[in-house]
Amino acid sequence: MSGGHEPFVDEVDLKARLKAARIMHEKFSPLIKAVLDGKPPKLVIPKRTLANTVFDPERGILSLGEEVLEREFLDLGESRRFMQTLLMAAIIYQSLIENEYPTIRDLYYKGKHTIVYRDMRGRRREENTWDEQKESDSVIQDVEVYTGLFREDMLILSKEKGKVVGNMRIRSGGDVIDLSKLGHGAYAIESTADLIEILDVDAEFVLVVEKDAVFQQLHRAGFWRRYKSILITGSGQPDRATRRFVRRLHDEHGLPVYVITDSDPYGWYIYFVYKVGSINLSYESERLATPKARFLGVQMSDVFGYGSKKPYLSEAERKKFIIKATDRDIKRAKELLKNYPWIYKNRLWKREIELFLKRKVKLEIEAIASKGIRFFAFKYIPEKIETGDWIE
């Protein structure tokens, strides 16, 4: 087994590396200048707290507010986190210029070590740079908001589970890939969704389904061929690459995005992550959220009807398919209705969740799908899209 020890160098990746390294250099060099000028080095970082997370109703996304925190090296309460941030930045910078593709777990290991020092009284002390990956992940997030770079921009990889098929061609790693020629398989989306070049898209909408098995079913039955569309799954709670890919299809190609999840608080939350972003990581939403994403179903009104809308399920089917909501579901639904303005200010969402709280039942996508692929793929979905039967 021969060959050198150099990793394969991709031109797109190289360009991204150089850009990220340059930005990091710009952002961190003032600290060195401060030290040389005899001033205390300090970092000014946007606050990632819940209190500094705001919902922008105009753009329809969560984002960070104006608040910043100052992290000074010479402040005993802040010096640990200051040093952690610089340690992480140094490791990431090193990885960038050395053509490495670290995972977030790698970065945890790379930086993990014990610092031995003597305190003011001369006693020997030990301190770990960090103990848990939770801690180093949070430091990566600090580096992200401080530099304005996403970890993917810095060629940091993480576990991904998004899949896509449909009438479109992309370029990735020098290859042109036709996403309509993948048989019964699919394209597994890589971490760096922004480095994918979308060459052309011949589709009228994007359909995102929560569950992988349902994705496979629709794919296999030829849904995206019949209704010119891009079919995507994030396999449950979507990762960043899947969300970014969906957002790009919407932004760059003007495609409406429809989401299908279970009809329960967990399913709704998955839809809201696509639409608004994750509450705890609001700085991501800027690039990951698709505010105009539409919740196609499964809606409570699909199950019970509403006004002039007839239900898709007969009385007998309803009896067979619905599941009693748990106390936790009820609690979750009440929280959604109480805490989030994009829900309680939205008439249709309010109605949907109130209907859930009244009936105290939920329904899975598979209950609809089990009525047969003819019904699910070729009646339920297209009819709802055609008649505008979604919630925004």
Added chain:
Amino acid sequence: MSGGHEPFVDEVDLKARLKAARIMHEKFSPLIKAVLDGKPPKLVIPKRTLANTVFDPERGILSLGEEVLEREFLDLGESRRFMQTLLMAAIIYQSLIENEYPTIRDLYYKGKHTIVYRDMRGRRREENTWDEQKESDSVIQDVEVYTGLFREDMLILSKEKGKVVGNMRIRSGGDVIDLSKLGHGAYAIESTADLIEILDVDAEFVLVVEKDAVFQQLHRAGFWRRYKSILITGSGQPDRATRRFVRRLHDEHGLPVYVITDSDPYGWYIYFVYKVGSINLSYESERLATPKARFLGVQMSDVFGYGSKKPYLSEAERKKFIIKATDRDIKRAKELLKNYPWIYKNRLWKREIELFLKRKVKLEIEAIASKGIRFFAFKYIPEKIETGDWIE
């Protein structure tokens, strides 16, 4: 949005459907004959119990023994399960001839209903066909062992998370897919791995990595290009399609299979699932297990050295990377060593686990990977393959 209501019909799928429908017809029609002949219908099914699970040392896999159970309709203790089996078989048969692609969850819903009847005293009674998916899944397994068909042979889909890249071409759903032209993404393997036609393979071995992020890292660095190989991940505990795909590459193309997991009981178990099969579903091993799969690492001897073998980690790295084993890890390791002949009869496995029990520490793949891609991809892995440093 126009178009008919018929699903896309794939020729390979159609052929598979007809074959499965024919076998189901053959297997179940004797029951009808029995009824017409005035005899009590009964099913004779191989027992799926642990007691009837045997390890075949010659072939190196788990399989079902000779024991069978008889399930009679006219036996009060067996009639419920008898009826469940026939109900499930009928639903699957119907799905086959109607070009449906049900998921296992769909089958649960399709069959779920309440039977109302009067008992011998004329009282009205109700009974559900099944309550939980666990129950219907178990019935699907009965249909599998009774017919000798896998659920995938019957075009039943399920969630899949396997990915593959490398120098090979396949045909799936009428498309020819070059798995070396997928950029930084990968081919997401579909449920029906047996319906994939492997056209050609230009590789010297298969490398299976437990974790998706590590898979992406090796892929990105060009590992499979440098060392002509097929790179696969099952993202943790592998699903059936991933295992079948690995097995086919070994069987049909004679490729050695190397597996890399964490160095802990959970990682070993993942390796054993690829190699021997799952203990609870031993009938699958016949087609899913790859008995000759080799455990490349991470090995305890990579960490601590052994005999003349030098460790890959320095004293300082070891201190930094190793994690204390939990009580659960220890318990698990002892069980592995005690219960499974393919472990306790294997000198090297015995040594590996005993070393673990002595040191009481574990190590993740990422600890090795965090030493840099040059080390991990271009030294550690190829050197171990070249020197035969694996456990079989």
